[in-house]
Amino acid sequence: MPIDYRSVCLFVADMDRARLFYEEVLGQSPVHVLAGYVAYPHFCLWATATARRIVFDEDAAAPHGPMGRDNLELYFEDAAIEDAFERVMTRAEVIHPLKKAPWGQRAFRLRDPDGHIVEVAEPMDAVILRLHDTGLGPVEIAGATMMPEGFVRMVLGG
Secondary structure, three states: OOOOOOOEEEEEOOHHHHHHHHHHHOOOOOOEEEOOEEEOOOEEEEEHHHHHHHHHOOOOOOOOOOOOOOOOEEEEEOOOHHHHHHHHOOOOEEEEEEEEOOOOOEEEEEEOOOOOEEEEEOOHHHHHHHHHHOOOOHHHHHHHHOOOHHHHHHHOOO
16 A cells, blocks of 8 residues: 655745745645644645754754755746746746746746745646647647647647
8 A cells, every 4th residue: 555645844944934935926825824834735834943843853953954955846837937937036036037948848946935946837738738829730749848649639639
């Protein structure tokens, strides 16, 4: 019987600052708000002090180096990717502006207030539809996006 994955929890130095970022900048809505812990539909925030007491015990030494920085990325999608970038570009540290991946998907990356990497990308179905609007057919789109032709045809409605 497999162990089911549920979500990632980020340790954050300042819960109010982190909530402002995820709720106001990225538009996420909390499901549960507890002292030192906030759960969203696909991830959660843990106040570092609360997490350290529970995970490492109160007397445990702090781990060496930053916790979760540059080795973890949270992934979000927005079909209106240009608008999403305009909304957040002045409200967070931008790692890179919109750029296109080799499979045609456009994305930008930024840092949350604790330095965690956040990627915002257009959904692959939006990429497929965008390429279709340029006149490409299913076979060409599959080649350009590295998506299976069957998936491309499903997105295109046939």
